[in-house]
Amino acid sequence: MTVRPPSLKLSDLKKIKNIVIGNPSAKVQYARDEVFIRTLVQSLNNPPPSLDPQSSQDDIRVEVAHIIASLSYGSDRALTTLIHANALGALLLAISNFRPAEQPSLRAAFARALRALGVAIADIVGPALWGLRPDDSEVKGDAKQALDLLFQVDSLDIYAPLLSHPATAASIAYLIGLSVRSAPHRRAVVEWLPPAERAQASKSRRGWEKSTVATTASAGIAGIKAAGGWVVQVVAGLLRDTRDCKVRRIPQRSEWS
Template identity: 40%
Template sequence: MTISVGRLKAVKNAAIGNPKTKAALAQDPVLLAALIDALRDPALAAEAAHVVASLALGADAALHALLVAHAPRALLFALAAHCEPHTRAAVARALRVVAASTADAVGPALWGLARTPARELLAAAAATCDGLCAPEALDIYLPLLATPSAAATAIAQLLGTLLRTPAQRTAVTNWTPSPASPEQTTRSRRGWEKTAAAATPVVPVVARWLVALLDAPGKNYKMDEAVLYALAALAQENPTVAGYLGQSDTLPLETIITLAKSRSAEVQVAACLCITHTLRSLPPRPPPSSHPHPRHSHSHSASTSYPHAHMPTIHSLVHAHVAGGGSAHAPPPTLEETGVRTVLNVVNRMLSGAPAESPLVRMRACFVLHYLVADDLQLCNGALDRGCLDGLGVLILALGPTEPAPPEWEEAEAGVTQALREVHFLISSRF
C-alpha cells in the first residue's frame, strides 16, 4: 500500500484526541505497515512521525500495535537516516512520545498513580524500554544532544521521561560517543597519558552535553525545562551524575539553582526537581582540606553522604530565617544549603496560593517536596518551619467537594487532581 502526505494528514487529524479512532486505526495492519515504510521516505517521514506520535498517546491498543510493528526501531533508523532539521526534529519528537508512553506503561510512574496496562502491552513496552537504552539505540539519539536544536530538546525530553530505573540511568551515564576513527581505538597511550587519564575525574558525557545546553545561545524556556528534567532523571539515585553537578570544579548546580528563579513556573519546578535529586544523591565528600571550593570547607563529615552530613547547618539556617535573622558571624551557606532553601522557597510559594500557577505545576511542586523530605527528619522539620505543610493543607482543602456536591463530581476526576491527592498523603506520612 502506498500512502501520500494528504492521506497521512487525514489520518493524523482523525486520530488527534480520539482514542476510539486510534484503536480502530491500530487494527489496520496494512495502514500500519505503510506508516512504518513512510518513515524511510524523506518526503513523508515528518508527517508519518506526526501520525506515530498521535497514535502513541492515549490508547493502549494503538500503542501496542505500534510496538508490535516495531515503530521505535523504525523511528531510530529514520533519525539516523534523515539529516534535514525539520524532519529530524519531527522524528525525534515522535520517538520521545513513544518512549514516554512505553515507560509510563512499564513504570514506575513519574507523577501520581501508575496505571495497569494489559499484560501484552506491558511485555512489549518493557522490551522497548530496554531496547531504547541499549548501546545501539543510544549511539543514534544521544549525539543529538551535542548541539542545540529542536531535535536536542526532544531527546532531552525523552531522557526525562524514559529513565525510570537505576539500570537505565547507568546505561546513559556510562555511554560514550563512538570514536571518530579506528586509530583512536587502537592507539595505545603513553605512560604519562595513562596516569593523567586515571587521575582525571570521570565526567558523564551526556550530563556534560545537557549542562552545555543550559548555556546555549538562543535557548528558550522549553529547552531549559527539557534539559533540567533530563538532568533530574539522570541524577536520581546516581552519585556519578550528582557528584558532577554538585561537586565538580565547574559546579553546574549553581546554574541550576539560578534557573529555579526563572520567570517560567515550569522551569522553576524542573530546576527544583533537578536540585532535589542531585542533593539527595551526592556521593561522600572528600576531606575539607582537599576540597577546591572554600565555601564548602565547613562541611561536617567527609564520610557521610548528603543530606545527613549537612542537615544540622541547614536546619539552623531554616530556624534563623523563620526567626527573622541570624548571627552576623554565621558562616556563609554551602551550595547544598542554598539549594535546599531555594527548593523550599519555590515550592512553598507555589503551594501557598499563587492562583496563576497551573494545577500541573502545583502537583509537580508537591512531588518535589516529597522527594526532598523523604526519610529525612531534619529536612521534614525544615519544610515544616517554612510553612510548606500549611500551604499543602490549604491546597488540598481547596480540592475538596462543596456541599452539595456539584454534578461534575459524578464524572471521573482529572488525573492531575488525583495525583495531588496522592502526593498529599505521601507528604503527610513523612511528618
C-alpha cells in the same frame, strides 16, 4: 476512514494527522488496521514514491513521523499496535541513517516521534512518574523489551548525539529525562560516551598510544564521568545556555498528542 496503501499520499497523511491529534477514538480506529500501521512504520525507512511534484519522499516521512508520535499517546490500543509493529526499532534505524545534510524538519520530526513513543513505552513499563497509571497492561512484557532496547549502547549511540543538534536537542533531552525509570537504565545513560571517546579510552587502556596522549585521554574521560557523564553535561549546558522556555520545563501530556 482508514487510508490503505498504495494511496499513502502526502495529502492523505496530513488529513490523518489532523484527525488523530488529540482524538483518542480516532487513534483506536486507526490502530485496528494493523496493516496500515505496519505500512506507516515501514514508510519511516522506505516511503512510497511521492505522487505530488511539489513534495518529496522526505515530506512523506515527516508526516508519518508526526502520525506515529500522535498515536503513541492517548490510546493503549494504538500504542500496543506500534510496539508490535516495531515502530521503535524503525525510528532508531531511520535516525541511524541520517545524512550530515539531513533536513532539520526531518530530524525534528523523527526526534519528536522517538520521544513520544519512548516515553509512552516507559509509562507502560513503569514505575509511573506520578503514580497514576495502573500496572495491568497486557503489553507490558513487550514494552519492557522495547524500553531495554532504547537504553542499549548501540541505541544510545544513535540518538544521544542528537543532543548536540538544535533541531533535536529538546526532544532527546525530554526522551531521556522522562523515560529513565530504573537504575540499570540510569547507569547506562550516565556511563555512555560517544563512540570516538570510547575508542580513545580503549586505545589508552591497551597502550596503543604514547603515554602522554593516553594520560590526557584518560583524564578527559574521568572528568566527564566525574561530572555525571556526557549526557548530563550536555543537558546541563542546554539548560544553562538556552533561552527557549520549552527546554526549561516538562511539557504537559496534552501538548504531545
